[in-house]
Amino acid sequence: MAEPLRIMSLHALEYCERLFYLEEVEEMRVADERVYAGRRLHVEIEKKDDARKGNVLSRPDVVRRKKKATKPNANPEPAWAQRAESQQPVQDPEETEGERVTLSLESEKWGLTGKIDCIRRRDGMLIPYEHKRGRSARTPDNKPEAWASDRLQVIAYAALLAESTGQKVTEGRVRYHADNVMVRVPIDDQALDDLKHSISRARLLQSTIERPPVTENERLCVKCSLAPVCLPEEARLASMLSELPPEAREVRQLKLFPADDDRRTLHVLTHGARIGRKGDRLEVSVLGEAPQLHPSREIGQIVLHGFAQISTQALRMCGQQEIGVHWITTGGRYSGAWVSGTGSVQRRIRQYRAFTDSELCLQLAIRLAEARARGQLSFLLRSSREAERSSPEMQSSIKAIRKLLSPMLRATSIDSLRGYEGGIGAYYFRALPDLIVPEAGEEMKPDGRSRRPPRDRCNALLSFGYALLLKDVMNAIMVVGLDPSLGFFHRPRSQAPPLALDLMELFRVPLVDLPVIASINRKQWDIETDFDIAGQQVWLSDEGRKKLISIYERRKSDYWRHPVLRRSLSYSRIMELEVRLLEKEWMNEGGLFARMRLR
Incomplete structure (x- = not known):
C-alpha cells in the first residue's frame, strides 16, 4: 500500500504541480521567512488554545474511524467529541459558540494524513477550520x-473528519x-470530486521521473520557498532565448536566486x-589553546x-543542517567529502539517462571547453595589453589558441574535443x-x-587552488543532489569525480589562475x-x-555579472x-549552462 499523502502536499499541488513534485517526490524542502511566519502563527494559536479553560482534551494523536456497533441506529462518537458536547462553550475572539480542538487524522480510504488546525461544533455540526x-x-x-489551494486543503480535512466521526461535514x-x-x-459532491481528482493527480506525479x-x-x-532550487525565471529565459529573435529578447526578470551565500x-x-x-555550535579544539x-x-x-x-x-x-564536510591531504590533494543524503532517485535516473546520450554529452562538452x-584567451589578451608583459611567446600562444577554437567547436567526438582542449591548454x-x-x-x-x-x-x-576549487564544486553538486561520479567530458576514473572535474573547467581561470597570478605580481609570497x-x-x-585560502575565499565572495542572466552574483553562488x-x-x-565568460 502506498504511503498516505500529506494534506499539505495537496495544498502544494493546487498551488503549483512543480512545487508538489520537488517537495513530495524529490523531497526537497526549504523553509524561508514566510514558512517560519506561518509556523509561528500556528504556535500562537496552540498557545491560545492551551490557555483557555477546559480546552485541553484527552485524545489520541491520531484518530481512526471506529467500527459501528452491531445494534441498529448506533452511532458512537470519539471521546473528544463526546467531551466537547458535555463541556461549557469557550469564548473565542473569532467565534462565540463551540469549543476549539486540534486533531491529527489519517485515512486509508482517502490515503491522506494531516493535522486540522481547529474543529468546532456549530448547531450540532462539526466544522474544520484552517x-x-x-x-x-x-x-x-x-x-x-x-x-484554490486553501479550499482543497480544508475539503481534505472535512473528508477525513467525516470518516473519522461518522458524521456528515457540510462546511x-x-x-x-x-x-x-x-x-x-x-x-458538497463537487468538492469531494475535486479532492479525488487532486489525489489521483498527485499519485500520477509520484509515479513519474519527469518534473x-x-x-x-x-x-x-x-512567494515560493523553493524558487532558488526550481529556478523558474532561468527556465523561462531559456525558453525565450530559444524561441524569440534577438530583438525581442529584452524581458524583465525576477531575481529569485540569492546573489550570495551568507554562510x-x-x-x-x-x-x-x-x-x-x-549545543548548536561547532567547537574547534587545539591542544594547549x-x-x-x-x-x-x-x-x-x-x-x-x-x-x-x-x-x-x-x-x-552537519548532516541535519546541510553543512558539507571535506578533507584535503597535507600535500594539498582533495581526498573526499561527507554528505548526509544522496539526492532523489528521480534526479539520478534523469542524470544517468542524459549522460548515456552521446549527442547531448558532446554538445555539453563543446560548450564547456x-x-x-575563451576564459584562458581573455586572460592572456587582458595581460598582453600591458607592454611589459607582452612578448612574442604570448602573442604566438594567443594566435594558436584562436586558430584551434574554430575546429574545436566543430568537433564530432569527445576524443577529438579532448585533443583540441588539451592543445589550447x-x-x-x-x-x-x-x-x-x-x-x-x-x-x-x-x-x-x-x-x-x-x-x-x-x-x-595552482595545484592547491584547484584542490580548493574541486572542494567547492563537489559541495555544489552535493547540494543540488546530482551524482559526481558520472560526468560528460572527463573519463571515469577510480577516485576523481568526473562531473566535478567537468564543472571545474568553468572556474579554473577566474577563481584560481587569475587571483594566483595577481598575488604573485603583488609580491605577496615569501x-x-x-x-x-x-x-x-x-x-x-x-x-x-x-595565505592562499584567504586569497581564494576573498575571490569566491567577489560578485560577477552573468552575461545572459544579466545580474550579479558571487562566485560561490554561481x-x-x-x-x-x-x-x-x-x-x-x-x-543557459556554461554561458559565463571572463571579460
Whole structure:
C-alpha cells in the first residue's frame, strides 16, 4: 500500500504541480521567512488554545474511524467529541459558540494524513477550520473567497473528519489573519470530486521521473520557498532565448536566486585539531589553546586539512543542517567529502539517462571547453595589453589558441574535443610565465604545468587552488543532489569525480589562475617561508596554505555579472547556479549552462 499523502502536499499541488513534485517526490524542502511566519502563527494559536479553560482534551494523536456497533441506529462518537458536547462553550475572539480542538487524522480510504488546525461544533455540526497568515482571494466584486489551494486543503480535512466521526461535514472554514476574514467552504459532491481528482493527480506525479514544467503564473514563484532550487525565471529565459529573435529578447526578470551565500567556510589546518559539538555550535579544539566556538547556522562548509578530526556528534549536526564536510591531504590533494543524503532517485535516473546520450554529452562538452578556452584567451589578451608583459611567446600562444577554437567547436567526438582542449591548454600554460612581472622574481615563474607533485612555486599555488576549487564544486553538486561520479567530458576514473572535474573547467581561470597570478605580481609570497621544497617537489607550507585560502575565499565572495542572466552574483553562488543550470539541460529547460565568460 502506498504511503498516505500529506494534506499539505495537496495544498502544494493546487498551488503549483512543480512545487508538489520537488517537495513530495524529490523531497526537497526549504523553509524561508514566510514558512517560519506561518509556523509561528500556528504556535500562537496552540498557545491560545492551551490557555483557555477546559480546552485541553484527552485524545489520541491520531484518530481512526471506529467500527459501528452491531445494534441498529448506533452511532458512537470519539471521546473528544463526546467531551466537547458535555463541556461549557469557550469564548473565542473569532467565534462565540463551540469549543476549539486540534486533531491529527489519517485515512486509508482517502490515503491522506494531516493535522486540522481547529474543529468546532456549530448547531450540532462539526466544522474544520484552517488558519492562514496571509490575505484571502477576492472575487470580481471584491468579496473574499478561499484560494484554490486553501479550499482543497480544508475539503481534505472535512473528508477525513467525516470518516473519522461518522458524521456528515457540510462546511469548512478558512481564517485569513492578514485581512481578518473568515471564508466558508461548502463540502458538497463537487468538492469531494475535486479532492479525488487532486489525489489521483498527485499519485500520477509520484509515479513519474519527469518534473512538471514551470508554472506560467510567475507571481506564484515570488512567494515560493523553493524558487532558488526550481529556478523558474532561468527556465523561462531559456525558453525565450530559444524561441524569440534577438530583438525581442529584452524581458524583465525576477531575481529569485540569492546573489550570495551568507554562510562561510570553516578551514581547520592545525594537525591534531578536533571539531566537536557544543549545543548548536561547532567547537574547534587545539591542544594547549582555548576552544573556538562557531555558530552552526553561520557555517556552510567544513574543510579538514591534514590530520584534523571531527566527532560523530558534529557530523550528525552537519548532516541535519546541510553543512558539507571535506578533507584535503597535507600535500594539498582533495581526498573526499561527507554528505548526509544522496539526492532523489528521480534526479539520478534523469542524470544517468542524459549522460548515456552521446549527442547531448558532446554538445555539453563543446560548450564547456569553449567556456574555458575563451576564459584562458581573455586572460592572456587582458595581460598582453600591458607592454611589459607582452612578448612574442604570448602573442604566438594567443594566435594558436584562436586558430584551434574554430575546429574545436566543430568537433564530432569527445576524443577529438579532448585533443583540441588539451592543445589550447598547452599553449595557455606556455604563455603563463609571461604574465608574471619581473619584480616578482624568477623563482615564482612556472615552468609549464606540473602536478603530482608540483615542481615550482607557481604550480604549487595552482595545484592547491584547484584542490580548493574541486572542494567547492563537489559541495555544489552535493547540494543540488546530482551524482559526481558520472560526468560528460572527463573519463571515469577510480577516485576523481568526473562531473566535478567537468564543472571545474568553468572556474579554473577566474577563481584560481587569475587571483594566483595577481598575488604573485603583488609580491605577496615569501619564497622561503611560504613553501616547503623537498628535492624536485615543491609544496605550500602551513603559512602558505593559510595565505592562499584567504586569497581564494576573498575571490569566491567577489560578485560577477552573468552575461545572459544579466545580474550579479558571487562566485560561490554561481557554482551552485551552474550545477542547477546543467541539470536543466536534460529537462527541456536548457540553454543557459556554461554561458559565463571572463571579460
